[in-house]
Amino acid sequence: MAAGKGTRMKSRLPKVLQRLAGKPLLGHVLDTASLLQARSAVVITGHGAEEVEAAVVKRNTGLPVKFVRQEPQLGTGHAVQQAVPVLADDGLVVVLSGDVPLTQAETLTALMACVQGSSGQPYRLALLTLEMSDPTGYGRIVRTAHGDTVQAIVEQKDASPEQLKIQEVYSGIMAVPAKQLKVWLAKLDNQNAQGEYYLTDVVKWAVADGVDVVAHRIQDEVQVTGVNSPQQLAQLERAYQLQKANELMVQGVRLADPARLDLRGNLTCGTDVEIDVNCIFEGSVRLGDGVRIGPNCVIANADIAAGAVVHAFTHIDGEKAGVTVGEGALIGPFARLRPGAQLGPEVHIGNFVEVKNSTLAKGAKANHLAYLGDATVGERVNYGAGSITANYDGANKHRTIIEDDVHIGSNCVLIAPVTIGAGGTVGGGSAISKNTAPGALSVARGRQTSIADWQRPKKKST
Ligand code: UD1
Ligand code: CA
Numbered sequence: 001m002a003a004g005k006g007t008r009m010k011s012r013l014p015k016v017l018q019r020l021a022g023k024p025l026l027g028h029v030l031d032t033a034s035l036l037q038a039r040s041a042v043v044i045t046g047h048g049a050e051e052v053e054a055a056v057v058k059r060n061t062g063l064p065v066k067f068v069r070q071e072p073q074l075g076t077g078h079a080v081q082q083a084v085p086v087l088a089d090d091g092l093v094v095v096l097s098g099d100v101p102l103t104q105a106e107t108l109t110a111l112m113a114c115v116q117g118s119s120g121q122p123y124r125l126a127l128l129t130l131e132m133s134d135p136t137g138y139g140r141i142v143r144t145a146h147g148d149t150v151q152a153i154v155e156q157k158d159a160s161p162e163q164l165k166i167q168e169v170y171s172g173i174m175a176v177p178a179k180q181l182k183v184w185l186a187k188l189d190n191q192n193a194q195g196e197y198y199l200t201d202v203v204k205w206a207v208a209d210g211v212d213v214v215a216h217r218i219q220d221e222v223q224v225t226g227v228n229s230p231q232q233l234a235q236l237e238r239a240y241q242l243q244k245a246n247e248l249m250v251q252g253v254r255l256a257d258p259a260r261l262d263l264r265g266n267l268t269c270g271t272d273v274e275i276d277v278n279c280i281f282e283g284s285v286r287l288g289d290g291v292r293i294g295p296n297c298v299i300a301n302a303d304i305a306a307g308a309v310v311h312a313f314t315h316i317d318g319e320k321a322g323v324t325v326g327e328g329a330l331i332g333p334f335a336r337l338r339p340g341a342q343l344g345p346e347v348h349i350g351n352f353v354e355v356k357n358s359t360l361a362k363g364a365k366a367n368h369l370a371y372l373g374d375a376t377v378g379e380r381v382n383y384g385a386g387s388i389t390a391n392y393d394g395a396n397k398h399r400t401i402i403e404d405d406v407h408i409g410s411n412c413v414l415i416a417p418v419t420i421g422a423g424g425t426v427g428g429g430s431a432i433s434k435n436t437a438p439g440a441l442s443v444a445r446g447r448q449t450s451i452a453d454w455q456r457p458k459k460k461s462t
Contacts, residue, residue, distance in 0.1 A: 001044050001080070001095070002014075002046075002052055002099075003044050003049075004046070004047060005073075006018075006228065008228050008229040009228070009229065009230060009233075013048075014048030014052050016029075016098035017052060018233055020102075020227070020236060020237050021237065022265065024059070025100075026055070026056065027055075027056075027059055027061070028102065029096050029101060030043075030059075030063060031061055032105050033094070033096065034062055035105035036094070036112070038063060039064070039088070040065065041061075041063050041064070041066070042066045042067075042083045042087065043067050044068050044079045044080070044083055045069055046069065046071055046072070068082045074190065074196060074197050075196030075197040075198055076197070076198060076200070077185060077188040077196070077197035077202070080185060080199050087182070089178055089182070090178070090179070091178040092175060093176050093177070093178050094112060094173070094175045095172075095175075095199065096173055099227045100224060100225065101227070102222050102239070103128075103173065103223045107216075110216055111126050111173065111174075111175045111216045112175045114126035115175050124211060124213065124214050125174065125175075125176050125180075125213045126175040126213075126214050126216055127141070127171075127174050127203070127213065128170075128173040128174065128224065129141050129168050129170055129218075130217060130218050130221060130224060131168050131169075132167055132168075132169050133167070135167050135169045137156050139153040139156070139169060139200050140154050141153060141215055142166065149213055150203060150214065151203070152203050152204055153198075155192065155193070157192075158194075170200060171218075171223075180209070184205035184209075185202065188202070222239045222240075238259075241262055242258060244263045245258035245263075251269060252269075252273075253274075256275065256277045257277045260277040261275065261281075262279070264280065264281065264282040265282050265283040266283075267285050270289035270290070271290070273289070273292075273293075274292045274293070275293045276293060276294050276312075279295070279296070279297045280299070282300035282317075283300045284301055285302050285304075286302075288306035288307070288308070288327070289307070291307065291309070291310070292308075294310060294311040294312035294313075295312050296312055297310055297315070298314075298315050299314075299316045300319070301317065301319060301323065302316045302337070303322065303323070303324045305324070305326050305328075306327050306328075308328060308329045309329075309330050309331070310325075310332055311331065311332035312333040314332035314333065314335045314337075315336045316337040317338060318341075321340040321357070322340070323338070323339070324341075325337070325347075326343050329344075329348070332351065334352055335354075336354045336355070337354075337355050338354065339356065339357065340356060340358070341355040341356060342359045343355070343360045343364075344359075344360055344361045344363075344364070344379075346362055347363065347364050348366070349366055350366065350367035352368065352369045353367070353369065353371075354373075355371075356373045356374070357373060358375040358376070360372070360381075361404070363379055363380045364381040366387075367385070368386070371387075371389060372400075373391040373397075374389065374397050374399050375391070375416075378402060378403045378404035378406065381402050381404070381406045382406075382407045382408065383402070383408045384408050384409045384428065385411070386410050386412075387408050387411060387414070389414045390415045391416045400416040400417070402420045403424070403438070405423045406425070407424075408420070409428030411429050412427075412429065413432070415431060415432060418433060418434065419436070421435070421436050421437045422439070423438055424436050424440050425440075425441045425442070426441075427442065427443035427445070430442060430443055432444055
């Protein structure tokens with residue numbers, strides 16, 4: 001179900017497209033569904049339908065997705081009714097909410113197993129429930145006198161004072177054979193306090209048909225918490241992040257503060273990895289053995305080899321091309337590595353140095369205020385402060401090749417395409433536009449002239 005508006009988000013964006021851990025809420029739900037060996041997912045859209053559908057198609061979870069529209073939105077039962085034409089009779093339906101992102105696949109697998117009766121009766125209706133200290137607002141689970149099966153779900157607004165005391169609530173998630181679901185959905189009406197078609201009323205019709213309704217009760221509230229407001233979104237985000245931080249620490253990763261880590265993708269760590277406070281990891285990041293990440297770094301789509309150290313405030317974003325950092329490299333503070341930066345072992349990249357689509361071989365250094373774009377840099381090259389590759393002529397990008405053991409002075413401009421021959425030196429302040437021979441010293445700047453005893457102009461007296 002992804003048709004709701006999410007009024008309390010006060011956002012232009014449909015609620016199910018709000019992001020948790022960098023991924024749309026609905027993306028979390030579909031990714032989980034894809035782990036269930038589902039034949040297909042049916043996404044019921046309404047508010048912002050086109051935007052939601054486009055976002056799902058673009059993400060492509062691997063699971064075949066069908067869309068149905070619910071317009072207008074007359075309740076959860078009405079929502080699922082829209083899906084009836086695309087549900088195969090021999091299927092098992094798991095109803096999920098697009099705004100409940102953190103349900104675990106194992107929980108849903110256990111719920112689905114409840115549908116299969118132990119013996120005799122083949123099918124049951126299975127509800128995911130949990131006990132809440134404050135059940136306000138939720139549908140209450142009304143059980144039979146002996147307590148093992150469920151009789152009804154009563155919504156908050158329809159409940160008697162006695163029923164309001166029930167602490168077991170319906171999570172909004174159920175598993176049910178499609179064939180029976182269709183029969184029961186056809187019987188729903190909107191004769192209730194909210195004038196809505198309640199999906200929860202299928203319980204009543206299952207009971208009338210003599211079908212057992214069972215509750216699979218879990219403890220973990222986070223798995224069934226929905227997002228209705230920015231506050232709830234932030235709370236769930238923190239719960240998710242703390243869970244991820246704990247998983248990392250269980251693997252041996254040392255986090256300076258588990259409350260100050262944000263994972264928006266997949267982080268794989270070797271042994272003895274240390275991560276200081278306020279770091280954000282996005283996309284796919286791998287940190288080798290003994291890697292240390294300083295405080296306030298943002299690292300996306302990068303592979304950082306063993307023993308490398310990334311100092312404070314470094315920004316690495318490999319996007320599609322990726323970034324690789326070699327063993328024992330030292331990066332930052334305040335470095336910026338962009339897509340296609342491939343740094344070999346023991347490379348040093350210092351403060352305010354930007355590297356894009358460039359390869360730096362073992363031991364190359366660019367320590368201060370520099371730009372390397374579309375460059376191939378050899379071993380042990382020293383690239384001076386303030387030097388840049390002029391890789392773009394306004395229309396096309398060109399490569400700069402700096403061979404092994406070259407020394408580039410400070411404040412040089414290497415105008416690509418250009419090659420600096422092995423072992424060569426480029427004098428500070430040079431603008432180099434022609435290839436240089438190996439071993440040569442190249443200087444390309446105005447010669448220094450000095451005029452002795454120079455008299456500066458004086459202010460006129462008025
Ligand atoms: C529903 C359950 C309630 C349960 C609670 C758990 C019903 C009648 N009640 O209540 O028992 O405790 O969830 O969170 O089902 N939606 C649509 N179309 C609609 C209405 C809703 O797609 O016409 C979607 C919403 O966007 C949301 C989900 O269905 O993703 C649940 O709707 P919501 O209004 O939050 O249900 P509740 O009234 O909270
Ligand atoms: Ca709700």
